[in-house]
Amino acid sequence: MGIPHSRPFLAILLVAAFLAGAAGSLLGLCGAFADVMPDAFCPFVLEVFYMGITTGTSPTTYDPASAVSRLQMAAFLSRTVDGVVHRVSRRIILNQAWTQLNFFNPLSLGPNSFFAQSDGTDVWVASRDSGVVRRIRASDGYLLSTFRPPPSSTGNAFS
Amino acid sequence: MRWILRNRRFLAVSVSAIVLGTGANALLSVCGPFTDVAADAFCPFVREIFYLGITTGTTPTTYDPSGNVTRLQMAAFLSRTVDAAARRSSRRLVLERLWFPVPRIGILGSSAPRLIKSDGADLWIAIFGDGSVIRMRASDFKYLETWTGATAAVGVLVEGGGIFITGSLAPGVLYGILPSMSAGAVTTLTTNLGDYPAGIAFDGAQFWTANVGSVTRVYGQFPWTATTVSAGFSAPLGLLYDGASIWATDQSLLRLDPVGGITQTVTVGSGPQFPVFDGSNIWVPNAGSNSVSVVRASTGVVLATLSGNGLNGPTSAAFDGERILVTNPAGDSASLWRASDLAAFGVVQLPANSGPYGACSDGLSFWVTMKDSNSLGRF
Numbered sequence: 001m002g003i004p005h006s007r008p009f010l011a012i013l014l015v016a017a018f019l020a021g022a023a024g025s026l027l028g029l030c031g032a033f034a035d036v037m038p039d040a041f042c043p044f045v046l047e048v049f050y051m052g053i054t055t056g057t058s059p060t061t062y063d064p065a066s067a068v069s070r071l072q073m074a075a076f077l078s079r080t081v082d083g084v085v086h087r088v089s090r091r092i093i094l095n096q097a098w099t100q101l102n103f104f105n106p107l108s109l110g111p112n113s114f115f116a117q118s119d120g121t122d123v124w125v126a127s128r129d130s131g132v133v134r135r136i137r138a139s140d141g142y143l144l145s146t147f148r149p150p151p152s153s154t155g156n157a158f159s
Numbered sequence: 160m161r162w163i164l165r166n167r168r169f170l171a172v173s174v175s176a177i178v179l180g181t182g183a184n185a186l187l188s189v190c191g192p193f194t195d196v197a198a199d200a201f202c203p204f205v206r207e208i209f210y211l212g213i214t215t216g217t218t219p220t221t222y223d224p225s226g227n228v229t230r231l232q233m234a235a236f237l238s239r240t241v242d243a244a245a246r247r248s249s250r251r252l253v254l255e256r257l258w259f260p261v262p263r264i265g266i267l268g269s270s271a272p273r274l275i276k277s278d279g280a281d282l283w284i285a286i287f288g289d290g291s292v293i294r295m296r297a298s299d300f301k302y303l304e305t306w307t308g309a310t311a312a313v314g315v316l317v318e319g320g321g322i323f324i325t326g327s328l329a330p331g332v333l334y335g336i337l338p339s340m341s342a343g344a345v346t347t348l349t350t351n352l353g354d355y356p357a358g359i360a361f362d363g364a365q366f367w368t369a370n371v372g373s374v375t376r377v378y379g380q381f382p383w384t385a386t387t388v389s390a391g392f393s394a395p396l397g398l399l400y401d402g403a404s405i406w407a408t409d410q411s412l413l414r415l416d417p418v419g420g421i422t423q424t425v426t427v428g429s430g431p432q433f434p435v436f437d438g439s440n441i442w443v444p445n446a447g448s449n450s451v452s453v454v455r456a457s458t459g460v461v462l463a464t465l466s467g468n469g470l471n472g473p474t475s476a477a478f479d480g481e482r483i484l485v486t487n488p489a490g491d492s493a494s495l496w497r498a499s500d501l502a503a504f505g506v507v508q509l510p511a512n513s514g515p516y517g518a519c520s521d522g523l524s525f526w527v528t529m530k531d532s533n534s535l536g537r538f
Contacts, residue, residue, distance in 0.1 A: 031463075032462075041234065043500045043502070044237075045231070047238040048238050048241075049462075052440075053237055053241075054234070064229060068228050080237050084240070084244040087241070087245055087480065087498070088245050089438060093520055094278070094279055094521070095317075095435070096318070097402040098362050098400050099363050137339075141320070142320065
């Protein structure tokens with residue numbers, strides 16, 4: 001009686017073992033990847049995967065021992081640069097991922113005000129003809145202050 | 160004989176000098192510490208990745224410049240590159256503030272704070288109970304001013320030098336603040352949003368609010384046009400813009416087109432709340448399933464579903480350039496992960512019955528509103 005039952009039981013065990021193996025493969029050893037060992041290299045692979053620098057050679061494989069061609073390397077390096085730029089961006093940290101459109105704030109800057117420089121927060125604009133320097137807040141175009149030349153000066157901000 | 164001896168000594172000294180000279184050259188190496196890299200145009204690149212810690216070489220004095228790189232080694236190089244570049248560009252490093260500050264909690268003295276945003280210098284906090292907006296200076300935790308008249312304030316957005324607040328009424332209201340003006344009453348910008356708006360986002364051209372049963376787009380010039388879209392929405396709550404798309408949390412994570420149509424539905428955990436974008440991925444706190452879904456913004460693929468790490472009714476997520484913080488109102492705590500490899504950093508326990516709710520970062524610290532103890536925490 002025991003033997004006839006043992007064959008199906010063995011088959012079930014084998015199927016269960018196979019399924020367990022398949023589940024293990026699906027779960028992966030290192031994140032999504034079944035062919036990367038959970039060793040010291042695993043966090044590196046996870047980081048480049050989670051940052052979108054690589055997607056792996058399939059959804060569950062990374063092919064860790066393969067060499068990298070110069071063409072693939074270009075893609076990886078390009079994505080790395082973009083990923084870093086995004087991640088360290090102040091705009092991302094402040095939840096300001098947009099690029100401002102249709103923003104125009106006309107300010108009267110005086111004649112020949114074509115010298116402008118940002119200090120990281122404000123924009124400084126100098127008028128060559130009047131000698132006036134204006135400080136404008138970059139975030140909203142608000143005129144913060146106006147610096148006028150002394151009466152005895154030539155009136156040229158760059159003289 | 161004397162001459163021969165003298166010359167033998169000279170010869171010996173000369174040979175010794177040559178041997179020592181060769182040894183010194185080897186010790187000094189050719190390119191940085193590496194003796195097998197020529198001092199040519201490639202040398203600065205090799206030196207840079209060595210001094211940045213991206214590579215250590217194959218030995219202390221060799222780099223093996225003609226060797227091939229496997230995909231596994233490449234992952235290590237790229238990962239270290241990301242980390243080194245991020246560290247070098249970090250605001251915390253530039254300001255020599257590499258420590259994580261000791262948690263500090265201050266009483267706001269106002270009723271039921273909700274969401275919070277940083278404008279880079281000051282913090283703007285929506286106070287639901289008092290119908291106001293509080294401005295705090297982040298650098299020294301100093302209270303600056305209160306703006307009144309923002310009935311049922313919930314969501315906050317900093318854009319173009321203005322502060323925009325959602326009023327959770329039916330119909331919903333959008334308030335505005337010009338920080339350069341003296342504090343007083345907020346300006347009511349529109350009163351025809353969808354019902355009970357919470358989250359608010361901007362895509363560069365129009366504002367978006369997440370309302371019960373709809374999203375509203377606000378655009379044009381004052382008086383602004385508000386268009387509400389309800390098709391496909393149940394109860395959207397959080398909104399964000401990733402630089403390409405608007406995303407809303409509803410019963411799932413929804414990618415929207417520029418007019419509010421749903422173009423992609425991403426299955427996340429139960430009860431998704433207020434998400435954050437880390438430059439690559441969207442982190443969605445799922446209050447109903449005590450989990451966080453990490454979704455690649457470019458494709459909508461769920462990379463991971465995080466659980467444990469103190470998650471208890473997770474509500475708001477924030478990113479400081481390195482770490483992700485998620486508030487747990489039901490657990491009076493905040494959970495932290497490293498954004499790069501999703502490794503858990505642990506849990507910050509907050510005072511009992513504080514109800515941490517909204518969260519943001521200014522790139523230096525995390526800031527958390529506590530809705531039940533009417534306080535503000537810094538981490």
